[in-house]
Amino acid sequence: MYQIEKMDSSLYLNALVEGNSRIISKIYSTNFSQVKRFILQNKGGVVDAEDVFQKALLQIAVRHKKEGIAIKSSFDAYLFTVCKNLWRRELNSKKNRVTNQEVIELVSEAKENANALVEQKRHELFLEKLNMVSDNCKKILSLFFAKVPYAEIVESTEYNSETVVRQRVFKCKKKLTDLIRGDKRYLSLQEL
Known part of the structure:
Protein backbone atom coordinates (compact mmCIF):
# COMPACT_ATOMS: atom_id res chain seq x y z
CA MET A 1 0.00 0.00 0.00
CA TYR A 2 1.33 3.41 -0.90
CA GLN A 3 1.77 6.26 1.54
CA ILE A 4 -0.71 9.07 0.98
CA GLU A 5 1.21 12.30 1.07
CA LYS A 6 -0.24 15.37 2.73
CA MET A 7 -1.69 17.79 0.20
CA ASP A 8 -3.23 21.15 0.73
CA SER A 9 -6.95 21.68 0.19
CA SER A 10 -6.54 23.67 -3.01
CA LEU A 11 -4.84 20.71 -4.66
CA TYR A 12 -7.78 18.45 -3.73
CA LEU A 13 -10.29 21.04 -4.93
CA ASN A 14 -8.51 21.49 -8.25
CA ALA A 15 -8.23 17.71 -8.65
CA LEU A 16 -12.02 17.38 -8.26
CA VAL A 17 -12.68 20.09 -10.83
CA GLU A 18 -10.13 18.66 -13.27
CA GLY A 19 -11.13 15.03 -12.65
CA ASN A 20 -7.65 13.89 -11.56
CA SER A 21 -8.24 10.15 -11.03
CA ARG A 22 -5.14 9.56 -8.92
CA ILE A 23 -6.01 12.23 -6.36
CA ILE A 24 -9.75 11.42 -6.41
CA SER A 25 -8.82 7.81 -5.66
CA LYS A 26 -6.80 9.03 -2.67
CA ILE A 27 -9.79 11.08 -1.50
CA TYR A 28 -11.93 7.92 -1.65
CA SER A 29 -9.43 5.71 0.14
CA THR A 30 -8.84 8.30 2.85
CA ASN A 31 -12.41 9.44 3.51
CA PHE A 32 -15.09 7.03 2.34
CA SER A 33 -14.90 4.58 5.27
CA GLN A 34 -15.52 7.37 7.81
CA VAL A 35 -18.52 8.66 5.84
CA LYS A 36 -19.88 5.13 5.42
CA ARG A 37 -19.52 4.47 9.16
CA PHE A 38 -21.38 7.70 10.00
CA ILE A 39 -24.27 6.94 7.64
CA LEU A 40 -24.56 3.29 8.77
CA GLN A 41 -24.78 4.53 12.38
CA ASN A 42 -27.49 7.02 11.38
CA LYS A 43 -30.23 4.96 9.72
CA GLY A 44 -28.54 4.53 6.33
CA GLY A 45 -27.01 1.84 4.20
CA VAL A 46 -23.92 1.40 2.09
CA VAL A 47 -25.72 2.62 -1.05
CA ASP A 48 -26.80 5.75 0.85
CA ALA A 49 -23.18 6.33 1.86
CA GLU A 50 -22.00 5.95 -1.73
CA ASP A 51 -24.65 8.36 -3.00
CA VAL A 52 -23.95 10.96 -0.31
CA PHE A 53 -20.20 10.74 -0.91
CA GLN A 54 -20.69 11.21 -4.66
CA LYS A 55 -23.06 14.14 -4.13
CA ALA A 56 -20.63 15.77 -1.72
CA LEU A 57 -17.71 15.50 -4.13
CA LEU A 58 -19.82 16.85 -6.97
CA GLN A 59 -21.16 19.68 -4.80
CA ILE A 60 -17.65 20.65 -3.69
CA ALA A 61 -16.31 20.53 -7.26
CA VAL A 62 -19.15 22.64 -8.62
CA ARG A 63 -18.87 25.17 -5.80
CA HIS A 64 -15.12 25.46 -6.23
CA LYS A 65 -15.43 25.87 -9.99
CA LYS A 66 -18.17 28.47 -9.59
CA GLU A 67 -17.02 30.38 -6.51
CA GLY A 68 -13.41 29.36 -5.96
CA ILE A 69 -13.99 28.29 -2.34
CA ALA A 70 -11.18 28.31 0.18
CA ILE A 71 -11.26 25.71 2.93
CA LYS A 72 -10.12 26.96 6.33
CA SER A 73 -9.96 23.51 7.98
CA SER A 74 -8.53 20.34 6.45
CA PHE A 75 -10.07 19.05 3.23
CA ASP A 76 -10.98 15.77 4.95
CA ALA A 77 -12.90 17.61 7.71
CA TYR A 78 -14.65 19.81 5.16
CA LEU A 79 -15.69 16.81 3.03
CA PHE A 80 -16.96 14.94 6.09
CA THR A 81 -19.03 17.97 7.15
CA VAL A 82 -20.56 18.27 3.68
CA CYS A 83 -21.43 14.55 3.75
CA LYS A 84 -22.98 14.84 7.24
CA ASN A 85 -25.06 17.83 6.17
CA LEU A 86 -26.27 16.08 3.02
CA TRP A 87 -27.23 12.98 4.98
CA ARG A 88 -29.04 14.98 7.68
CA ARG A 89 -30.93 16.89 4.99
CA GLU A 90 -31.91 13.56 3.41
CA LEU A 91 -33.12 12.18 6.75
CA ASN A 92 -35.10 15.35 7.44
CA SER A 93 -36.77 15.27 4.04
CA LYS A 94 -37.79 11.63 4.64
CA LYS A 95 -39.15 12.53 8.07
CA ASN A 96 -41.17 15.47 6.74
CA ARG A 97 -42.87 13.55 3.94
CA VAL A 98 -46.58 13.11 4.51
CA THR A 99 -47.61 9.48 4.44
CA ASN A 100 -51.31 9.95 5.17
CA GLN A 101 -53.08 8.73 2.02
CA GLU A 102 -56.29 10.61 2.91
CA VAL A 103 -54.68 14.05 2.65
CA ILE A 104 -55.51 15.53 -0.75
CA GLU A 105 -53.54 18.48 -1.97
CA LEU A 106 -55.67 21.01 -3.83
CA VAL A 107 -53.78 22.11 -6.89
Whole structure:
Protein backbone atom coordinates (compact mmCIF):
# COMPACT_ATOMS: atom_id res chain seq x y z
CA MET A 1 0.00 0.00 0.00
CA TYR A 2 1.33 3.41 -0.90
CA GLN A 3 1.77 6.26 1.54
CA ILE A 4 -0.71 9.07 0.98
CA GLU A 5 1.21 12.30 1.07
CA LYS A 6 -0.24 15.37 2.73
CA MET A 7 -1.69 17.79 0.20
CA ASP A 8 -3.23 21.15 0.73
CA SER A 9 -6.95 21.68 0.19
CA SER A 10 -6.54 23.67 -3.01
CA LEU A 11 -4.84 20.71 -4.66
CA TYR A 12 -7.78 18.45 -3.73
CA LEU A 13 -10.29 21.04 -4.93
CA ASN A 14 -8.51 21.49 -8.25
CA ALA A 15 -8.23 17.71 -8.65
CA LEU A 16 -12.02 17.38 -8.26
CA VAL A 17 -12.68 20.09 -10.83
CA GLU A 18 -10.13 18.66 -13.27
CA GLY A 19 -11.13 15.03 -12.65
CA ASN A 20 -7.65 13.89 -11.56
CA SER A 21 -8.24 10.15 -11.03
CA ARG A 22 -5.14 9.56 -8.92
CA ILE A 23 -6.01 12.23 -6.36
CA ILE A 24 -9.75 11.42 -6.41
CA SER A 25 -8.82 7.81 -5.66
CA LYS A 26 -6.80 9.03 -2.67
CA ILE A 27 -9.79 11.08 -1.50
CA TYR A 28 -11.93 7.92 -1.65
CA SER A 29 -9.43 5.71 0.14
CA THR A 30 -8.84 8.30 2.85
CA ASN A 31 -12.41 9.44 3.51
CA PHE A 32 -15.09 7.03 2.34
CA SER A 33 -14.90 4.58 5.27
CA GLN A 34 -15.52 7.37 7.81
CA VAL A 35 -18.52 8.66 5.84
CA LYS A 36 -19.88 5.13 5.42
CA ARG A 37 -19.52 4.47 9.16
CA PHE A 38 -21.38 7.70 10.00
CA ILE A 39 -24.27 6.94 7.64
CA LEU A 40 -24.56 3.29 8.77
CA GLN A 41 -24.78 4.53 12.38
CA ASN A 42 -27.49 7.02 11.38
CA LYS A 43 -30.23 4.96 9.72
CA GLY A 44 -28.54 4.53 6.33
CA GLY A 45 -27.01 1.84 4.20
CA VAL A 46 -23.92 1.40 2.09
CA VAL A 47 -25.72 2.62 -1.05
CA ASP A 48 -26.80 5.75 0.85
CA ALA A 49 -23.18 6.33 1.86
CA GLU A 50 -22.00 5.95 -1.73
CA ASP A 51 -24.65 8.36 -3.00
CA VAL A 52 -23.95 10.96 -0.31
CA PHE A 53 -20.20 10.74 -0.91
CA GLN A 54 -20.69 11.21 -4.66
CA LYS A 55 -23.06 14.14 -4.13
CA ALA A 56 -20.63 15.77 -1.72
CA LEU A 57 -17.71 15.50 -4.13
CA LEU A 58 -19.82 16.85 -6.97
CA GLN A 59 -21.16 19.68 -4.80
CA ILE A 60 -17.65 20.65 -3.69
CA ALA A 61 -16.31 20.53 -7.26
CA VAL A 62 -19.15 22.64 -8.62
CA ARG A 63 -18.87 25.17 -5.80
CA HIS A 64 -15.12 25.46 -6.23
CA LYS A 65 -15.43 25.87 -9.99
CA LYS A 66 -18.17 28.47 -9.59
CA GLU A 67 -17.02 30.38 -6.51
CA GLY A 68 -13.41 29.36 -5.96
CA ILE A 69 -13.99 28.29 -2.34
CA ALA A 70 -11.18 28.31 0.18
CA ILE A 71 -11.26 25.71 2.93
CA LYS A 72 -10.12 26.96 6.33
CA SER A 73 -9.96 23.51 7.98
CA SER A 74 -8.53 20.34 6.45
CA PHE A 75 -10.07 19.05 3.23
CA ASP A 76 -10.98 15.77 4.95
CA ALA A 77 -12.90 17.61 7.71
CA TYR A 78 -14.65 19.81 5.16
CA LEU A 79 -15.69 16.81 3.03
CA PHE A 80 -16.96 14.94 6.09
CA THR A 81 -19.03 17.97 7.15
CA VAL A 82 -20.56 18.27 3.68
CA CYS A 83 -21.43 14.55 3.75
CA LYS A 84 -22.98 14.84 7.24
CA ASN A 85 -25.06 17.83 6.17
CA LEU A 86 -26.27 16.08 3.02
CA TRP A 87 -27.23 12.98 4.98
CA ARG A 88 -29.04 14.98 7.68
CA ARG A 89 -30.93 16.89 4.99
CA GLU A 90 -31.91 13.56 3.41
CA LEU A 91 -33.12 12.18 6.75
CA ASN A 92 -35.10 15.35 7.44
CA SER A 93 -36.77 15.27 4.04
CA LYS A 94 -37.79 11.63 4.64
CA LYS A 95 -39.15 12.53 8.07
CA ASN A 96 -41.17 15.47 6.74
CA ARG A 97 -42.87 13.55 3.94
CA VAL A 98 -46.58 13.11 4.51
CA THR A 99 -47.61 9.48 4.44
CA ASN A 100 -51.31 9.95 5.17
CA GLN A 101 -53.08 8.73 2.02
CA GLU A 102 -56.29 10.61 2.91
CA VAL A 103 -54.68 14.05 2.65
CA ILE A 104 -55.51 15.53 -0.75
CA GLU A 105 -53.54 18.48 -1.97
CA LEU A 106 -55.67 21.01 -3.83
CA VAL A 107 -53.78 22.11 -6.89
CA SER A 108 -55.34 23.93 -9.78
CA GLU A 109 -55.38 22.12 -13.09
CA ALA A 110 -53.45 24.96 -14.75
CA LYS A 111 -50.67 24.79 -12.14
CA GLU A 112 -50.50 21.01 -12.47
CA ASN A 113 -50.22 21.29 -16.26
CA ALA A 114 -47.51 23.96 -15.96
CA ASN A 115 -45.54 21.77 -13.57
CA ALA A 116 -45.89 18.80 -15.90
CA LEU A 117 -44.67 20.90 -18.85
CA VAL A 118 -41.63 22.14 -16.92
CA GLU A 119 -40.87 18.58 -15.81
CA GLN A 120 -41.10 17.38 -19.42
CA LYS A 121 -38.77 20.17 -20.60
CA ARG A 122 -36.28 19.24 -17.87
CA HIS A 123 -36.40 15.63 -18.97
CA GLU A 124 -35.88 16.60 -22.61
CA LEU A 125 -32.91 18.80 -21.70
CA PHE A 126 -31.47 15.97 -19.63
CA LEU A 127 -31.81 13.44 -22.49
CA GLU A 128 -30.41 15.90 -25.03
CA LYS A 129 -27.32 16.53 -22.91
CA LEU A 130 -26.97 12.83 -22.04
CA ASN A 131 -26.67 12.16 -25.77
CA MET A 132 -23.79 14.66 -25.94
CA VAL A 133 -21.52 12.74 -23.54
CA SER A 134 -19.31 9.89 -24.72
CA ASP A 135 -20.79 6.44 -25.35
CA ASN A 136 -18.85 5.16 -22.35
CA CYS A 137 -20.39 7.84 -20.10
CA LYS A 138 -23.87 7.10 -21.47
CA LYS A 139 -23.45 3.43 -20.59
CA ILE A 140 -22.05 4.12 -17.11
CA LEU A 141 -24.68 6.76 -16.31
CA SER A 142 -27.53 4.61 -17.64
CA LEU A 143 -26.47 1.80 -15.32
CA PHE A 144 -25.97 4.21 -12.41
CA PHE A 145 -29.36 5.92 -12.89
CA ALA A 146 -30.98 2.47 -13.11
CA LYS A 147 -29.51 1.88 -9.62
CA VAL A 148 -27.38 -1.04 -10.80
CA PRO A 149 -24.93 -1.85 -7.98
CA TYR A 150 -21.33 -0.81 -8.58
CA ALA A 151 -20.18 -4.45 -8.39
CA GLU A 152 -22.47 -5.33 -11.32
CA ILE A 153 -21.26 -2.31 -13.30
CA VAL A 154 -17.69 -3.57 -12.85
CA GLU A 155 -18.74 -6.95 -14.28
CA SER A 156 -20.44 -5.43 -17.33
CA THR A 157 -17.65 -2.97 -18.22
CA GLU A 158 -13.91 -2.98 -18.77
CA TYR A 159 -13.25 -1.39 -15.36
CA ASN A 160 -11.47 -3.49 -12.76
CA SER A 161 -12.82 -2.13 -9.46
CA GLU A 162 -15.75 -0.39 -7.85
CA THR A 163 -13.54 2.60 -6.98
CA VAL A 164 -12.70 3.11 -10.64
CA VAL A 165 -16.40 2.85 -11.54
CA ARG A 166 -17.31 5.40 -8.83
CA GLN A 167 -14.67 7.77 -10.20
CA ARG A 168 -15.98 7.30 -13.73
CA VAL A 169 -19.57 7.91 -12.57
CA PHE A 170 -18.39 11.06 -10.79
CA LYS A 171 -16.61 12.36 -13.91
CA CYS A 172 -19.52 11.52 -16.20
CA LYS A 173 -22.09 13.10 -13.85
CA LYS A 174 -19.91 16.20 -13.66
CA LYS A 175 -19.65 16.39 -17.46
CA LEU A 176 -23.41 15.94 -17.81
CA THR A 177 -24.09 18.55 -15.11
CA ASP A 178 -21.76 21.03 -16.81
CA LEU A 179 -23.51 20.50 -20.14
CA ILE A 180 -26.95 20.99 -18.59
CA ARG A 181 -25.94 24.06 -16.60
CA GLY A 182 -24.23 25.54 -19.64
CA ASP A 183 -27.47 25.50 -21.61
CA LYS A 184 -29.41 28.75 -21.74
CA ARG A 185 -32.65 26.89 -20.90
CA TYR A 186 -31.27 25.67 -17.57
CA LEU A 187 -32.08 28.79 -15.51
CA SER A 188 -35.70 28.90 -16.71
CA LEU A 189 -36.20 25.25 -15.75
CA GLN A 190 -34.80 25.41 -12.23
CA GLU A 191 -37.14 24.83 -9.32
CA LEU A 192 -38.16 27.98 -7.57
